[in-house]
Amino acid sequence: MKKTLQQIITFVSFILILLILNNSVKSYLVAQEIENYNTILLVRTASNIILSLVSLFVIKKLNLFELGGLKAIKTEKKGLLIFPLIYLVALNLLFADDIPNFTNTNLIILLIYCLSIGVSEELSLRSVLLPLFIKHFGNSKKSVIKSIFAAAAIFGLLHLIKFDKGIYGEISQFFFATFIGIMFGALLIVTKRIYPLIIIHMLIDLAAKLDDIGVNFKAEDINETDLTGAIFTVIITLPCLFYGMYIMKKHIPNDLSITK
Template structure:
């Protein structure tokens, strides 16, 4: 395919899918009167996921949905740094939560719904959008050189950070949300490299979901809190912006290491 046609196809698909995601979910909810918050959010997320799935299929990129048990397991091995951090936070936060609260303040049914929404939102929607569509389509649009891959990774990661701007809504202190946007860019770059190495988006979805839950389990499930800005501030502590920059830089460095030399050649050959 000619470069110009490739750019029109993939960049056009990114723009069109974004427009559809902006208007169609809200339109659906306006026609269907949901009284249950969790049902409403679930439908909203499912509509977005549906738009993304159709976009991937129509553009002939069904490989995004490829799955194998080996590559799924590779996600947690190759992404060992994030796997270890996730396991650490999950274990320590559950331990301290039990000591502090005993049992979760969030009731059992709400916990299940909370986990479901986070898997649909952070796991499936964000990974399908940022790595499945944005990373894949930018990469297809710009070509098969390493520089093109890094540009695609960078753009998709910057956009991944930018979508967290919505967390400013209702935030009393915007600084922690700015910090979240900064470290999300770096983590997004790492997750982009991880997906390129494994070719298994499902592994990314699960690891992303577990990482988020590892940070939320104590304050949200056990503490039944929802003040995102305060929670991020408590997690990062003093020097929040500097720490978020450090997290972002380290994540980018690890991401670049994952696609180094021969590893990039293997990725490019598969493509």
């Protein structure tokens, strides 16, 4: 158990360093007046590719294929994937601003970037950290649920790296990401496949980023979220938490069997 905990700490530390470097590189480029939309997104995509490759290496090294949803088996209980796809994509489109003019190149690079987000975040958080927590806590239903919450909390904390939304905005961002992480973690355990979650994650990010497509980056000021906005963000994300809890209660077995 101690070894597994060390592996978790080491991997989370690596993600933190990569995120900090990624934000630093972006800030440096903007400071040098390299603000081009395509350039910044390609830099971020490269960072995501590095995280994906390292995650795959860890998955192979620690044999996390089955728990990580990478084993060649049929996706189970596919119907459970409909809610996160429809709800979160619709939510992002509903609150999106007008889509600006963009080129085909902008769209292609945005698609690649969003795919890289889905691959890197799902492989690292769901296919590496969640299995490691399960190995640490155990295979019982209670232990698996504890693992899902732990991995989701780290997912939420990692969204605070930029800290550009003010205290209320950061708190709401933590809960927003954590609730989604709980739902996605539960879905991985039940469906036993990571690939559908990667596609859903990609589509959610695409819907969220369409209203900025082709817009060059500028030096970022703190854009504080007020208390009302923060509460609203948490409330509209609560269905993800409730859905995740429903999946855990109804669909996770009492003892998670793992092929040796």
